[in-house]
Amino acid sequence: RGEASPFLGGTVSLRWVGGWVLWSPWLQSGPRPPAVGMSSWQGRSTPNTRKSAQSETSRSQYNEEETFYRNCRAAYLAVFGTSLESITSKDQLCLALQQAGRNPTRRTLGKYWTQHTKKLNFDEFCEILKKEKPIDKNELMKAFRKIDLNNDGSITQEELYKVLTTKGERMTREEVKMIMDEADSNNDGKLDYNEV
Numbered sequence: 411r412g413e414a415s416p417f418l419g420g421t422v423s424l425r426w427v428g429g430w431v432l433w434s435p436w437l438q439s440g441p442r443p444p445a446v447g448m449s450s451w452q453g454r455s456t457p458n459t460r461k462s463a464q465s466e467t468s469r470s471q472y473n474e475e476e477t478f479y480r481n482c483r484a485a486y487l488a489v490f491g492t493s494l495e496s497i498t499s500k501d502q503l504c505l506a507l508q509q510a511g512r513n514p515t516r517r518t519l520g521k522y523w524t525q526h527t528k529k530l531n532f533d534e535f536c537e538i539l540k541k542e543k544p545i546d547k548n549e550l551m552k553a554f555r556k557i558d559l560n561n562d563g564s565i566t567q568e569e570l571y572k573v574l575t576t577k578g579e580r581m582t583r584e585e586v587k588m589i590m591d592e593a594d595s596n597n598d599g600k601l602d603y604n605e606v
Contacts, residue, residue, distance in 0.1 A: 482536045485510035496529035506535060511544040516579050518542065554601075564600040 486493055488509040489502060497503050500523040507514045522530070522538050530538075557565050557573050567590045574581040574589075581589075593601050 478539075479536065481510065482532070482539055485539075486532055486535060493532040496531050497535060498529050499523075503530065503535075503538075507538070507542065510539055512539070512542045513545050514542065564602040566600050570601070 483493055485506055486509075489506045490497075497506060500519050503523050504514055504519055507519075554565065555561075557569055559569050559572070567586065570590060571583060571586045574586050575583070590599075590601070
């Protein structure tokens with residue numbers, strides 16, 4: 411739509427072309443609008459600015475989706491050599507979900523890996539990730555504080571054992587030891603807030 415330009419001394423046409431607004435006196439079409447000063451069109455919502463805002467929203471959604479699929483692929487490739495390879499067991503599904511920042515329970519795994527499931531491909535894995543939300547850092551810290559029975563800022567293997575073998579999906583002592591060995595990065599026999 412044409413606007414008077416104090417910089418060019420005449421009417422110019424604003425056109426939305428492939429994500430760009432073109433200002434050109436040669437693109438003018440239709441009757442010329444009356445000259446408008448700078449102050450009268452500042453802050454005004456024009457079709458082009460509305461398109462620009464819609465384009466920004468669309469671009470933002472595209473970037474979120476692109477980031478989501480990039481993260482899916484990274485998690486998948488951490489477990490498998492290629493995204494063409496299929497998940498062939500419940501354990502592989504669990505591992506891939508953990509790589510994607512999820513903490514699947516047996517019930518969650520059972521929802522997606524039934525007795526009739528033979529394999530899941532990369533696209534099906536991505537659909538699962540859309541449904542299963544990642545672990546929230548605040549929730550993780552809240553859970554850590556509940557397990558830290560003596561409130562010293564760390565969890566001993568014994569404290570972890572008490573919680574993991576008595577509540578929820580009970581684990582064996584060997585499973586608790588494996589978790590402790592994996593998570594205790596400084597090998598002091600405790601998990602502290604910095605290791606979580």
